Amino acid sequence: MTDDVQTLVDAVALGSIYALMAVGIGLVFGVLRLVNFAYGQLIMAGAYALALTNDQPVLLSIALCFAVVLALSLALELAAFRPLRRASPTTMLVATFAISYLLQSIALVKFGAIGKIVVVVPKLSEPVTIGGVHIRWITIMTIIVAVLVFAALMVLLTKTTIGLHMRAASIDPATARLLGVRANAVITAAVLVSGVIAAIVAVILPMAVPERLLVGPDFALRETIIVLVGVVVGGIDRLLSATLGGFTMGVAVGLLSGYLPSSGAWPFTSSVYLDSAVFMLVIIVLLIRPEGLFVRGRHAALERV
Amino acid sequence: MLEVSGLEVRYGTVPAVRDLDLSVGRGEIVGLIGPNGAGKSTTLHAIMGAVRPSAGDIRLAGSSIRGRAPEQVVRAGVALVPEGRRIFTELTVEENLRLGLAGRRSKDGSAEALERVYELFPVVHESRSRHAGLLSGGQQQQLAIGRALVGEPDVLLLDEPSLGLAPTVVDTVFGALLAIRAQGVTILLVEQRAQRTVALADRTYVMSNGELRMTLGPGDAGDSRRMVEAYFGSS
Amino acid sequence: MTDRRGSLELIGPVLALALAGIVGSTGFVDPALENEFKGALVSVAIVVALYVFVGNSGVVSFGHVSFVAVGAFAAGVMTVPVALKPTITPGLFAFLGEHSVGNLASLALAAVLGGLFALVVGIPLMRLSGLAAGIATFAVLGVTYNILNNWEKIGPGPLTLTTIPETTGLLQATIGAIAVVAVAFAYQRSRYGRKLRASREDPAAARAAGIDIHRERLWAFALSGALSGLAGGLLVHLAGTLQARDVYLDLTFLTLAMLVVGGVGSLWGAVVGALAVSALDSFLLRAESGEVGFVDDLLGKPLWGGSRLVGVALFMAVVLVFLPQGLTRGREFHLPRLGRRRAVAQESSA
Amino acid sequence: GAISRSEAKKPIIIGAAMDLTANMAPYDTPALYAVQLAATKINAQGGIGGRRLQVNVCNHQLKNQKTCALQLIQQGAVIGMVTCDVEFAAPAVQEFINRGMLTLAPCIGTDQMGPKRFGPQGRLAFTFGNIAQDEAAAMAEYAYGRGWRRAVIVKDNLLAYFQNVADLFKARFTELGGTIVQEEGFSSFSNTIQNAISKVAPTRADVIAFPTAFDGLAPFVGGLRALGNDTPIINSWGGDGNYWWPQNPPVRNYYYVTYGSIYGDDPKSAVNRLVREVTAINKGETPATGSFIPGADLVDALVAAIKGAKGSTRGKVLAAQLEKFKGFQATSGKITYSKTVHGVTGRAYRVMVVNNNQAKFLRFWKTKKLASTG
Amino acid sequence: MTQAATPEHERWPGASLRATAVSRSFEGIRALDGVTLELHRREVVGLIGPNGAGKTTLVNVMTGFDRPTAGSVELEGREITSWTPHRRGRAGLARTFQHSHSFGSLSVRENVEVAALGVGARPREARRRATELLDLLGIERKADARATTLAHGDERKLEVARALAIEPRFVLMDEPAAGLPEGEIPDFVRVLRTVRDEQGAGVLLIDHNMALVMQVCDRIHVLDQGRTLAEGSPDAVRGNLDVTAAYLGESAANGSTASAPS
Ligand SMILES: Nc1ncnc2c1ncn2[C@@H]1O[C@H](COP(=O)(O)OP(=O)(O)OP(=O)(O)O)[C@@H](O)[C@H]1O
Ligand SMILES: Nc1ncnc2c1ncn2[C@@H]1O[C@H](COP(=O)(O)OP(=O)(O)OP(=O)(O)O)[C@@H](O)[C@H]1O
């Protein structure tokens, strides 16, 4: 019983950090119509900033992390995203692959393959134990941060003029400009906001995902891929469904890894086949609800001819 | 108010507009008609800064706006009802209208401007919280016109505003243009309804093949010979 | 007239590949470089196979490498000498462990299995489009990799399969690449290819014109799968060793990038992209190990280690940012002079 | 005269197709340095029968192993040297051995580097790493010898090597009479370790066998301790190095077996000297793990083999020499090969212990009996 | 009800496209409410009504781009309500879109050719039809231009050419003349008559240009708020006061005959 609860708690913990990442990735998609594969490398850069300043005061270290991520976001926006504004989605996606790969290569050459340990606030990694079930402080914090960030973004996007302009600029920059929207400026602003979220993730991820205590060139890469999958499965067009998609992905991975036995064989009876099980679920969900698991009603209507 | 001189626009190497001169005085309605592919929309886009002219100048109230970005042109007081509506289907009707406010220099009076549009196009009001993509074609066109009007521009450019509108609504729109003009707004109207345009406008330019062919006055509206000439060249 | 002009478009890719084959076989080229030539040709095969689906349908597939993988594993496992199988892959199902086939048969097998796998997967998946399709195909890749990387009854599991006959010489690589290009060309010129390209541009208009998008996509997907499988066979017989990791994410991203760098809209783009990126990669590798004279002279030492990783990524990023339509800007090959004259003619008539 | 002299004294070229940039670089780079240092020493003593040892390097970055091998062959390499992981090394190995070259890996840690994986040609392939059967047995024997009877196994499914060590530990430990009270699995990089931590934490056992490297180490060791579980953890050489040590809670009660201590307290001064020298070349950075130490053994063995073959560098001849090694004394310890096993057995392990982020050499351990799963 | 232009033998139920009691609601909006409309071969039927009356929705339902919430669609006696659009296309049912669609990066000619290929024409035949249709619509000079570079009006003509390329038995045109200069309306009238008389197709024509509708239609069907408001000959419809009030308004009612030069 305690075991089951513990598995569930661990799964929710993983889900919550994925959800936070999904908010960031969902926002980038929302405002850039861009599946930003390089998002993970923004997080990586921030995490390196933290790891390389382990000996500095925590606040300074975090400030540096934000500075690095924001500067990199801005650089990407100016050097890559802006020129690509009118490119096809495939081109943009592959361009972000290339950028991601470039940043990974630079990190690899500069810092080496072996990870560097990140120490932010060790206290947060410690568990509280309630009735034999361990919950780590960072999990609670991640959930709070995810909810706050999500709420703030929702307000920004739906209640403010600049949010409206961001959405319009993302859907059709040319027309938005014809209406007087400073498309480039608002998109840049959105990229910076997504950068802020990336920096937040960079601070939280090393504590929240145990394997990420070490920062290496592929830091956050796997999480980015899984969250991207989750965001699409959940429904990428809406921030809420995207976020829930990320969350679900984490919970699914957590539960499956909790319940698949550690040995066994085909088909999918062993945790070795965890990925297969997860991806099979993804395929099934996509086939049943192509528009997204958490998108209410069929929005096919939107595609009226 | 709006002056275009020697305008040339090319797509690739092919000129779509050649050596075009036209001017619209403050509070005037000027029509622009011509066959498909004549370069009418291209001209409007050039004024908006959405395409880059290869020659010529565009002046707004005396100062050149050539080379300015569209958002700057809008903020200088020009608004466009674009061809093909170009509304944001994923946003709600009201959000679409609010986008039209982006070019306003002052936020005062935005609410009233919205109200006036709602009054002009009741359908838009009824469906203000729906996704704009779900509107019928003509309803979307009304929205596109309304979106330009809420900005209360000094200069209003309309690219075939009557497209897809039911006859009663066309009446409404043309009536509204007169009313707006009365407030001193300058209007450049691209249309396919040649008769009505010529009758309504202070002056109507006829374009074909990228060039200005002739200028018609309101009196020519009933003159079918002149109108035929306008389209098929003088024979 | 247009038809004949159209078939000229095939000349470019075929010549480029034949040239690569011929240059690769001359005495000027050392075995290491020859190996890179073969690698480039096989890359062309993989990228063109990918292009058959992605280029024509406009749907991104992140899963095509699973068909390469199936082809590679089939061709690899089935050509390891029977005598060695009990030591090298002891876990295989008996019927796999006790039989082996020759080079050509293994390539055919690779193509058939790749095509079948794509067909089966495609039947449900081709209903999807956009990102959902992209992610679903990616999930297929994930499952394929996970199974190939672990299931020792059908392959080496997490180990590297070795002692695969290295039968992909320059001739086989060249012929293979040209064959894939020719099939891709024939497909794209066929009605099926044209219908699919139209539906890529506008699904609604395509459906109104009687085009069954699902079916057209499915055929393209299966064909692309078969070509991918074949390319996988070529790949494994070039490498001589095979690990599931070799046909997973890195290859997926690399081949997609090659396609987009060349220009996703044209066959010529697929060929150019694969050749350009391969050439750069080989060049930087040699420059790093001090094999390129002028680089050594220029820097006074070989290029620093890792500049290849950074260089290739940078090249891809820069091309995509400045030429979003790729090096060929989505156009097919035209003989340069002919092309210009025709363009002029078009303008004056307009 | 000049020509024939230089011909006669042609250097013996070792072609090193290794990764100095990507994921294997932390292992390959120091190993390469160790080989180069040893070669320099041999050359300073006049080489092998007057022939210098020359190490040519091609950095394949885990992508162009085969091209690298071909390039090196073309440069005249007669001995092949490859990356420290057999899965990554395979393409280069195969290229070298197909040309009849003796092919050596400084630190592949399985018995796969040899005929077992590469067929008859594989007789030319050898590694200087200890084979997993030996290493896992050392772990199991040491644990059992400490009086630990109840073990938990946590298996990392990322690499075949980790899986092997876990399976072999189980085999040897149960053979000795110990019991496995729990088995958990995870895969590095797949965000599944938290689950393993939670499941292992409440278990009462004497020892946890946890063969892995990389990103699983810190969270598992740190996570268990944070949950108040203080059971000793034992790892293979993959768990060497201090790069992953979390600060809070610090690493404690953590054991591993390795080739030599990188902390300057190895009982063999040759090892400590090697660590210092490699550190110096490595821009002052201590290598991440002790896995490079067999690099020196590689040269020791190669020299002996060439001498035994009367100066021949033909693969077959040298392989025959190496297969005869029984307790051959090299820098880090004694090396034994056989016709079928081309990985090292019989070398004494350093059992290391880490407490409060302090690593300490504890004792040598020599495997008494190889582990075997079937 | 007069059906002057439809010969008797073409009027049997099997030779028609028929929507029977079709309803379609969207989240509370009744876009169509029990509409019945029959289109025979060799006739042009006008479908008019205020903006949002449900005209496009009806076309969508009849061509399979939308499913009715109630009612059925029959093609030449076969129930096709659940057929996919492409299947209907192959059965000879064509449409144009109110908001232009085109195969953007293909040339204008290829656009038309592909449409013919879609319904199974051989490449040679497709080429012939394309040449013919571009000529008919007067956009042959744009044949080699990419579809995306067309001016709006030319795009509309391409839309019609593509629909006709499948050699339809029935073609539903959603405001095909929107964007045509007034002066070209007579040409378009000739196109419609060719389609009707020479190809023997049934044409459903949606347009807000009363001059065009009154001139070319054999029958007119008026929709308002999803219901049939009136049905009958052009004159009968023009005389209908409800129609005037709901749709035509003052000026159109008066001036609709003041058409372009012809
Ligand atoms: N993006 C483009 N690329 C190339 N040529 C273009 C492009 N846009 C328009 N053209 C060409 O420029 C010419 C003028 O087009 P424009 O859209 O200005 O015509 P128009 O007068 O508005 O026609 P319509 O009445 O049909 O709207 C046309 O020949 C058209 O084909
Ligand atoms: N997919 C949809 N989802 C929701 N509402 C829709 C949808 N399609 C149409 N509607 C609504 O149904 C009504 C009828 O729309 P339709 O497009 O059929 O009108 P129409 O007669 O073609 O008008 P117009 O002359 O303006 O083109 C409108 O109120 C429209 O908003």
Ligand SMILES: [Mg+2]
């Ligand atoms: Mg126009």
Ligand SMILES: [Mg+2]
């Ligand atoms: Mg409509």
